[in-house]
Amino acid sequence: MSASTRSVAFDTPAREKAADAFGMWVFVGSEAMLFGAVMLVFFVARVSYGPAFAAASKHLSLTLGTLNTAVLITSSFTMALAHFYSDARRWRAAVGTLAATALLGIAFLAIKGTEYAMEFHEGIAPVLGAPFTFDGPDPVHAAFFFGLYFTMTALHGLHLACGIIVVAGLLALWRGADASSRKRRVQAVGLYWHFVDVVWVFLFPVLYLINR
């Protein structure tokens, strides 16, 4: 049998692939709890300080936020294509779509970084002792909003950065891997990538679209 299993525990690559997918889904469920807990903190604060949060949310860049959502959805699409191509053993197309996915991920982080820079410049980044200037009615809780905004987007960005690194690693190890390993890896990384996309799908309206 040319196809190998990576773990001694499995008899066939097919069983290992199914186990890999299940393991990844369990991990995704676990990650959902992590983001869920942070979302809960945000939700409680959002209900307590609605007007302050709405006012603060207007200072985020809706244009860049929308653009970023589109970028990330596109990256998920290319990742889904990569999964399809690797299953069909169309390796060149798979490599191409994976590279596109990673590049779109980098684009997302670049846009996010631009937003951060704008926010620091505007003085609405109450972290690391940066000055906070906000002329709305309730600056204390507006600052709270921005604190949560930075926490949630940074946590998401960190996950995305990990995803980019893993995709890059996957491509670096592409040549040495046999067919079943490639399929397994693309599938596992893909599940993670889509999950990070789903997180953003929730973060975007929650942060950017409060009673706009």
Next chain:
Amino acid sequence: MSEIRKLAVAYVSLLLLLALTVGSSFFDLGGFNSGLNLAIAVAKAVIIATLFMHLATAGTLPRLAVAAAGLWLAILFGLTLAGQWGNGS
């Protein structure tokens, strides 16, 4: 090619939903904006999970994982909020 067509349809509908959610935010729906946004987010998540992540065809075990995470998130939110706001305050 039907697989690619399926993915493309998913992609386009995700972009349309994005346009819808951003567009709706420019209208005051009298308190329903947040609800609509969340509903759209859930719809997007369902599309990504079923079509991009193949949850529809992945068998029982992944669905079990998703169901467990959903149930436990409900517990986390439900009982915490009962503790925070149970007195109606």
Next chain:
Amino acid sequence: MSFGIPFAPGEASSSAGSVDTLFYALLGFTGALGGFLTLLVVGYAVKYRAGSGANRTGERGRSLPLEIGWTLASLVIAFAIFGWGATLFVRRDHPPADALQIAGLGKQWMWEFRHPGGQREIDELHVPVGKPVVVSLASQDVIHSFFVPAFRVKQDAVPGRTTHVWFTATEPGRYHLFCAEYCGTQHSEMGGWVDVLPPEQYAAWLSGQGEGETLAAAGEKLFRALGCSGCHGASSKVRAPPLDNVYGRPVALANRSTVIADERYLRDSILQPAKEVAAGYEPVMPSFDGLVDEAELQMLLAYLKSLSPQGPPNNEAIR
């Protein structure tokens, strides 16, 4: 015959007896069940030790009626205990209307109490026997917990909110007051005594403390000093809601909902005025967060409460 070894805390409040009844009932039940299981296991261990001549024939492995039986029995007993405990617990939320109101403030590492007449004491709380007392608790820094074992009461004092604990002392005496929530370096030093005095001695003690200004009066001074009266006063140019007869009554909010103006609402309105704006008014009030400390906040609250004499609960009961 306890040879000076303590086995149970003294009972000195009206609720101590009922809590202890539940405690000893539980002790009896768990002792009986634990004892039965111990006898059973030890009995089996002896009877069925390897090499013993005990009869080992018969069915094995499971017995459905038995399993269903003990599951149902456990359920019934558990729910009975739950109901008993919960019934006693919900009384915590319903202090008698005529209770004496004392403001308690926890800070690292002392308890500070203020009586309605303005008398202030540290790590020592004088209360009259037979009179319900509500201590409203706030914290200046971290979470503390007001704990008087002899009264069987405990309540955390949480920064950023007001909590309450009430009791009716039944036995004159001197009882431990502890901080039960770990609060930093000198946590074990944070505490003192609750002195329960007969009414006449309590009155004597109060007058011996000198006739300070009442908590509400101090709050009124503060109300003027902070400029609150400038807007909330009767002859003000700025439109702000009048505060007479607000406490304890429903308030319509700008977002079309209604809240009861309890301590939480008053407190939030001082510290986070933009959060729940009364209907018909502009959200122009500045936040006093950071300008008033917890002690001053308690004075302001006492004053606002005194503006609604019928508002429950009455805090001017003892002068």
Next chain:
Amino acid sequence: MSSDAATQLSYLDEGAGPRAWLLTTDHKRVAWLYLVSLTAFFFLGGAFAVLMRLELATPGGDLVSDDVYNRLFSLHGIIMVWFFLVPSIPATLGNFLLPLMIGARDLAFPRLNLASWYVFVFGSLFALFSVLAGGVDTGWTFYTPLSTLYANGFVSTAAMGVFIVGFSSIMTGINFIVTVHTLRAPGLTWFRLPIFVWTIYATALVMVLATPVLAASLILIVLERVFGIGIFNPDLGGDPLLFQHLFWFYSHPAVYIMILPGMGVVSEVLPCFSRRPLFGYKAVALSSMAIAVFGFLVWGHHMFVSGQSAYAGVIFSFLSFCVAIPSAIKVFNWSLTLRKGEITFEAPMLYALFFLALFTFGGLAGLFLAALAVDVHVHDTYFVVAHFHYIMVGGMVTAYMAGLHFWWPKMTGRMYSETWGRIAAAATFIGFNLTFFPQFVLGFLGMPRRYHTYPPEFQFWHVLSSAGAVVLAAGYLMPLFYLGWSLFRGARAPDNPWGATGLEWQTASPPPPHNFERMPRVSRPPYAYAMKGLKHERFSPHKETTGETAA
């Protein structure tokens, strides 16, 4: 299957150098890596406890200062909970036994398994750093705003350590869940699984779903300390109670992470030494899952007097009584397993019986704490301290010792000294009760926990407790010596010294690298003790006393 030690290579023969151990992906060797690290943490945490008990022998603060005392109990809690109890049985016995018990060659993700140990070590470096740099004074609960605004210890590094170790926990959990679902031997249906596998599965479920919430709350604490984002700071709009909700959403289920595997061990040991099938097998299996699920619904009983709504208090109390039912069912089933047995009292059985006693009494004490009105009085007193030590030390650690002795021949291929094993078991039982029973009385009297000094009228009970701690410490130190000694001089163990059922006993002691010479098939229910046609020879130390020198 017989073990012919001369011809068959075991997993222990596959290289002895540091490379062979530190780069292994064999679940049996990873189990040893964990065992060694966890033992070190157990004795470190234990040393802190002994110092605390010495300090508490007198009412004044005579031995250490208040600041030092606060650091002692904080570090004792942090180390014992996250660096010993949570990984204890799952990462050692679970790692070693899970593939053996289900007839697999290894866990589903062997490299992830090794990685989880490295993550554990990495996280423990943070924790050790905060110990050496001066400690933490928040208590293991990290309550805000004390931990965020007022604590002066190394809170961020300790929290990061716990955060990182959480990842190791999640990795282990994912591995176990996938392994149980995908790698069971042919014929091994769910209701033929040993209870130990059921409990490990339930534990893994809790690890995967609860740990991320702890991770989130610890990140938020670190962000608050480092970046000044006031998520739990009321002055900035945060809410300290929200931290308690998130913290206990993890930390109450974590209690079940700690106790469920112990229940699994005892469910293996009791039938074996009674020569009886486990009474009510299905009820025990399903109640493990019930505990894992219901365990998530009760966290608010840590917050009855915290200022959460009274309405929530009543709900949480009700749910807490519900979670008592599956535990009660288990106790009844274990007790009836002994009926009509052929009971012998080797060290694992003694530990298991002591577990039964201590867990039962600890669990019954839980009824007091779930009953709202009584909890108001005993909350945050020594009553709580005694209760959770009965469950976690009297229950979990005792079960851990039972399992360690029970599977020691399988893990090492050597027999330990039975005499010393029984002496140590008796010493821990006596020492434990002497240490912790007085604390129930102290709690009822109103002695708050985490007190460096206390009113002199409580001293009698504190002295008893401190005296017990010395006996308990001796009971825990003894195995270190006789088990260590047996590694080199113990009698060779046969494949199945206890005559136990279970797939792990059908392979050699110690097992070969990939566990089974021939992959097993299963056609019988578990715990088929004393069934017709099955004979299980037991090891007799009197026949093969080559290395036995029981003092």
